Amino acid sequence: MSNAHTAIHGDHHPVDPSVPVEYHEEENSLRIAGFWVFLGSDLVLFSCLFATYVVMHGRVAGGPTSQQLFDVTGFTIETIALLFSSFTCGLATYEMRRGNRNAMVTWLFITVALGLVFLGFEIDEFVHNVSIGATMQRSGFLSAFFTLVGTHGCHVTMGTLWMLSVIIQLIRYGITPITARKAFIVSIYWHFLDAVWIFIFTVVYLTGKVV
Amino acid sequence: MNGFANWAVHFFMLDEGPLIWLSDFLIGCATIGIIVALTYFKLWKWLWDNWLTTVDHKKIGIMYLIAAVLMLFRGGTDGLLMRAQLSWPNLHFLNADHYDQIFTTHGTIMILFMAMPAIIGFFNVAVPLQIGCRDVAFPYLNAISFWLFFAAALLFNLSFVVGGSPDGGWTSYPPYVENVFDPGPGENYFLVALQITGIGTIATGVNFLITILRMRAPGMTMMRLPMFTWSVFITSIIIVFAFPVLTVALALLLIDRDFGSHFFTVTGGGMPMQYINLFWIWGHPEVYIVILPAFGIFSEVVSTFSHKRLFGYSAMVVSMIAIAILSFIVWVHHFFTMGAGPGVNSFFGVSTMAIAIPTGVKIFNWLFTMHKGRVEFTSAMLWAVGFIPNFLIGGLTGVMLAVPPADYQYHNSYFLIAHFHYVLIGGTVFGVFAAIYYWWPKMFGVLLDEKLGRWHFWMFMIGFNICFFPQFFLGFMGMQRRMYTYPAGYGWGIINLISTVGAVLMGVGFLIFVWNILWSARFGQRDTTGDPWDGRSLEWATTSPAPEYNFAIIPTVKGRDAWWLMKKTGESINGPKGVPFRPIHMPNNSGRPIIMSLFFFIAGGGFIFQWWVLAIIGLLGVLVTMAQRSFEYHDHHYIPVEEIEKTEAAAGRL
Numbered sequence: 001m002s003n004a005h006t007a008i009h010g011d012h013h014p015v016d017p018s019v020p021v022e023y024h025e026e027e028n029s030l031r032i033a034g035f036w037v038f039l040g041s042d043l044v045l046f047s048c049l050f051a052t053y054v055v056m057h058g059r060v061a062g063g064p065t066s067q068q069l070f071d072v073t074g075f076t077i078e079t080i081a082l083l084f085s086s087f088t089c090g091l092a093t094y095e096m097r098r099g100n101r102n103a104m105v106t107w108l109f110i111t112v113a114l115g116l117v118f119l120g121f122e123i124d125e126f127v128h129n130v131s132i133g134a135t136m137q138r139s140g141f142l143s144a145f146f147t148l149v150g151t152h153g154c155h156v157t158m159g160t161l162w163m164l165s166v167i168i169q170l171i172r173y174g175i176t177p178i179t180a181r182k183a184f185i186v187s188i189y190w191h192f193l194d195a196v197w198i199f200i201f202t203v204v205y206l207t208g209k210v211v
Numbered sequence: 212m213n214g215f216a217n218w219a220v221h222f223f224m225l226d227e228g229p230l231i232w233l234s235d236f237l238i239g240c241a242t243i244g245i246i247v248a249l250t251y252f253k254l255w256k257w258l259w260d261n262w263l264t265t266v267d268h269k270k271i272g273i274m275y276l277i278a279a280v281l282m283l284f285r286g287g288t289d290g291l292l293m294r295a296q297l298s299w300p301n302l303h304f305l306n307a308d309h310y311d312q313i314f315t316t317h318g319t320i321m322i323l324f325m326a327m328p329a330i331i332g333f334f335n336v337a338v339p340l341q342i343g344c345r346d347v348a349f350p351y352l353n354a355i356s357f358w359l360f361f362a363a364a365l366l367f368n369l370s371f372v373v374g375g376s377p378d379g380g381w382t383s384y385p386p387y388v389e390n391v392f393d394p395g396p397g398e399n400y401f402l403v404a405l406q407i408t409g410i411g412t413i414a415t416g417v418n419f420l421i422t423i424l425r426m427r428a429p430g431m432t433m434m435r436l437p438m439f440t441w442s443v444f445i446t447s448i449i450i451v452f453a454f455p456v457l458t459v460a461l462a463l464l465l466i467d468r469d470f471g472s473h474f475f476t477v478t479g480g481g482m483p484m485q486y487i488n489l490f491w492i493w494g495h496p497e498v499y500i501v502i503l504p505a506f507g508i509f510s511e512v513v514s515t516f517s518h519k520r521l522f523g524y525s526a527m528v529v530s531m532i533a534i535a536i537l538s539f540i541v542w543v544h545h546f547f548t549m550g551a552g553p554g555v556n557s558f559f560g561v562s563t564m565a566i567a568i569p570t571g572v573k574i575f576n577w578l579f580t581m582h583k584g585r586v587e588f589t590s591a592m593l594w595a596v597g598f599i600p601n602f603l604i605g606g607l608t609g610v611m612l613a614v615p616p617a618d619y620q621y622h623n624s625y626f627l628i629a630h631f632h633y634v635l636i637g638g639t640v641f642g643v644f645a646a647i648y649y650w651w652p653k654m655f656g657v658l659l660d661e662k663l664g665r666w667h668f669w670m671f672m673i674g675f676n677i678c679f680f681p682q683f684f685l686g687f688m689g690m691q692r693r694m695y696t697y698p699a700g701y702g703w704g705i706i707n708l709i710s711t712v713g714a715v716l717m718g719v720g721f722l723i724f725v726w727n728i729l730w731s732a733r734f735g736q737r738d739t740t741g742d743p744w745d746g747r748s749l750e751w752a753t754t755s756p757a758p759e760y761n762f763a764i765i766p767t768v769k770g771r772d773a774w775w776l777m778k779k780t781g782e783s784i785n786g787p788k789g790v791p792f793r794p795i796h797m798p799n800n801s802g803r804p805i806i807m808s809l810f811f812f813i814a815g816g817g818f819i820f821q822w823w824v825l826a827i828i829g830l831l832g833v834l835v836t837m838a839q840r841s842f843e844y845h846d847h848h849y850i851p852v853e854e855i856e857k858t859e860a861a862a863g864r865l
Binding site: 029030031033034037038040041042044045048049052055056059060061136137138139140141142143144146147161162165166169173178182 | 348349413416417418420421424425426451452453454455456458459460462463466467470471472473474476478479480481482485489492834838841842844
């Protein structure tokens with residue numbers, strides 16, 4: 001750790017084979033650490049949206065309630081798709097550590113595809129809600145619902161675009177410390193979104209179906 | 212055509228009277244003047260290569276400070292306009308609308324566009340040098356942070372002459388600021404500009420957290436960090452956890468205003484209190500974000516000019532950590548009168564009072580550092596010494612406000628106004644001035660003049676007390692904040708007049724400060740040693756200003772006050788003689804951060820005026836610039852050994 005400064009803007013250290021490839025340069029290790037801190041702040045952002053949602057949940061202003069609105073099949077498929085995508089994303093990291101570029105790229109593609117399935121069902125749910133008049137202008141509850149779930153959806157959208165750009169770079173340059181770091185960071189972002197979704201699944205959908 | 216002309220007149224606020232015309236004229240003159248001067252002296256390329264595209268923390272720090280001083284001028288002008296309006300009963304120099312806009316922009320600019328860039332500027336100027344490294348962890352991201360702040364400040368200031376300023380106060384409470392009651396682009400300017408600068412600030416927090424955790428020179432353990440760096444470390448943690456809350460509060464309110472949702476409306480199931488809670492969950496930590504670095508600055512200044520080690524180093528660290536934790540559990544004291552009930556109010560009253568304990572520890576530590584020291588009353592030290600009694604007044608009145616039953620009497624009165632000006636000016640602004648005098652030679656290689664510095668200090672400090680001390684009494688006499696005029700017969704007139712005189716003296720103090728900068732640039736004493744104050748931390752070990760790479764060889768630190776120890780033992784900053792230099796790996800300049808901030812600016816305009824095409828263009832631009840960065844692989848270069856040798860020889864360090 002104390003050697004960090006020389007490596008950043010100084011010399012490159014000899015590679016220590018015992019650490020994973022994405023940590024092979026100090027600069028990469030810094031960026032990964034920085035990204036963890038960013039995820040901490042993103043977690044605070046979601047916490048506030050959750051708190052707002054919980055406050056707003058009963059404030060339906062005569063409009064549809066969560067019990068009437070939520071569709072079990074839809075959100076179950078979304079959950080399964082996203083949880084599986086986290087698993088395939090983990091497999092991509094596993095293949096990266098073993099140096100299998102092609103297998104890694106394949107798993108990342110599958111991850112993106114599952115992400116798109118998730119987004120498809122979410123968009124379908126939103127469109128359906130809007131078509132029956134359950135828009136975010138209808139009530140405080142719906143404002144909070146669309147904003148919380150939509151913010152997560154925006155994150156997933158960004159994640160798929162980002163992952164595609166990493167896939168292109170992996171195909172172009174192979175697994176290098178730099179591309180490995182990029183893939184690793186996008187993968188912890190992806191796992192983070194999965195963790196947030198578990199809370200949305202529990203706090204919004206499951207609870208909303210019961211209460 | 213007539214319709215368009217009407218729209219344009221309204222859009223550019225030409226129907227608003229002479230104050231706007233004058234502003235338009237002055238802004239036009241300044242813009243044309245800058246463009247003509249840059250073109251005449253052929254400085255465009257120099258500006259682009261050396262400043263607009265730089266990723267060097269020292270230059271970014273300087274740009275932050277220039278912006279902060281300009282914003283101090285803007286915010287100060289707002290303040291003087293308010294004091295002019297209030298100087299006597301029944302004045303109508305400003306009408307109610309204009310007064311509302313001016314107190315809103317005054318508060319917002321002073322907190323977010325003056326105090327924040329000033330302290331973040333000093334993060335940049337001092338921290339990498341103090342911990343013995345060559346730049347921050349993410350230099351490119353650092354440039355993005357600055358340009359986002361800059362775009363946001365530009366956007367916010369534009370509201371004065373395009374479309375209309377926000378008028379909901381710097382806290383922007385719903386339901387008043389909802390579309391129904393406050394239509395037009397004004398509040399959108401507030402929401403969007405703060406959103407953009409907030410994103411930059413979160414990035415700054417991440418950046419300095421990792422820089423301090425991971426980039427310290429060998430031997431620079433956490434408990435050997437200079438106290439300013441410690442304060443930046445704690446502040447960065449607060450930024451990372453507090454600013455996202457602001458992001459959410461602003462986003463939800465903007466969604467209400469732009470898309471008609473019902474988060475904070477009085478109809479449709481909205482809940483205005485939710486905004487107020489979110490705002491202050493950010494807002495209270497925010498005041499510690501601007502005060503803790505000032506504490507760090509005072510620790511450096513007091514220790515340097517007492518020529519003693521800082522007294523109670525560990526206690527200083529622990530008390531800052533305690534303040535950071537407490538800062539997150541006191542927010543309800545901003546609205547005791549909302550009626551949360553005695554249990555809740557008592558909890559927040561007690562937690563608020565508890566902050567006085569670690570703060571008191573720090574005050575005593577500064578006093579004991581001076582005790583039996585060889586105290587040298589330079590300008591920087593004057594600000595530090597002046598800070599103690601002034602901040603004490605602010606702190607003690609804060610404890611008074613923390614008592615919920617008593618707060619029902621003081622709430623939103625001029626007592627509160629006086630209190631927070633005593634902590635924000637007596638703490639943060641004094642700290643920023645101390646830092647300016649202290650680090651000016653390190654930034655520019657020139658010392659600010661001491662005689663003008665003393666004039667600046669005394670004029671500003673006396674003016675500050677004449678301006679704000681009487682406001683405690685105005686509060687007791689029933690004068691409420693944000694009232695634009697008042698009838699005669701309450702006995703407020705003469706006290707307000709005294710307060711206004713004080714404000715004018717502060718303005719004179721500011722002008723002396725500006726004169727000092729200009730005078731010193733031309734005639735000031737040059738700092739040839741790099742260590743004009745007989746300093747203690749590593750920034751004084753290098754040339755003033757520091758070379759691009761800061762340290763030719765990364766120093767090895769053997770204790771607290773690293774440079775002081777080296778001087779005692781006669782060591783060179785470059786280590787033992789004869790160690791060969793090696794090429795230094797440095798990040799390349801990049802024009803992308805400023806271009807990206809331009810897209811943020813465009814998107815911001817779209818959200819302010821609800822021109823969705825503009826918003827989409829801006830956001831797409833942001834995405835494209837991010838993708839371009841992802842595909843950028845050659846963003847570093849090496850400084851060759853010959854160049855390092857040349858620089859080090861010129862500095863006399865070979």
